[in-house]
Amino acid sequence: MAPHTEQLTRSAVRLRGLTRSFEGRTVLDGIDLDLPAGQFTALLGHSGSGKSTLLRAIAGLDHGVAGDGRLTAPRRVSVVFQDSRLLPWRRVLDNVLLGLDGKDAADRGRSALAEVGLAGRERAWPGELSGGEAQRAALARSLVREPELLLADEPFGALDALTRIKMHHLLRELWQRHRPSVLLVTHDVDEAIVLADRVLVLDRGRIGLDLTIDRPHPRSYREPVLGEYRERLLAALGVTEDHT
Ligand SMILES: Nc1ncnc2c1ncn2[C@@H]1O[C@H](COP(=O)(O)OP(=O)(O)O)[C@@H](O)[C@H]1O
Ligand SMILES: [Mg+2]
16 A cells, blocks of 8 residues: 555544543543544533543643553654743744754754744744744644644634634645644634534543534635534534523
């Protein structure tokens, strides 16, 4: 099988029986999950439902998960958080290049910054960037590592509505060009619907709904068919629109 075909049929993430408790309270209750290579998946759930806990477990950042859960994940994984986590004492390009070596690293860093629309800002300090620009830089820092899996934990949660829409376009373009598997944690139903191939709802420690969004990209928030997906997701989240 050609490597490309093989990649499309392979699971990037395979999770079996993941359980996580804190002080006797079970947050994740035996989760089974497969994320096919190259798929864009969104994870929705109420605040405190365990979204970040699940993402941290997949990222391999959580050493306290129960021993019988099994996880397979790719080698090159990048994580983006709500806060850009740029080091304030390093210039933007140096932040992107942090921990990277190789002769062409600087060139790759510059081209990643150009891809996220930050060409010319290589020598800026993080403090000089807007919130949206800082998240662009964080995306460039992920991209330059050519991740097979991109994990994003509410990466646009702190941005204003207009900046967030621009970031949606950017993330979708980057995903289409580089095709990592993406797991995007969000509490924004519309963000999930316009971006993802598949939307999961985390509820009481389990995947309560696993919805495929079979619509071509780019999608508009106004497509009527998306309204049906929105209703199903809101219902799974226990929100009914007629009472709001
Ligand atoms: N390190 C921790 N110690 C104790 N409790 C935690 C820890 N991390 C998460 N929790 C608890 O687990 C639950 C799920 O948290 P989290 O995964 O952050 O939720 P979400 O990202 O969906 O808002 C919350 O009740 C939170 O308080
Ligand atoms: Mg969270």
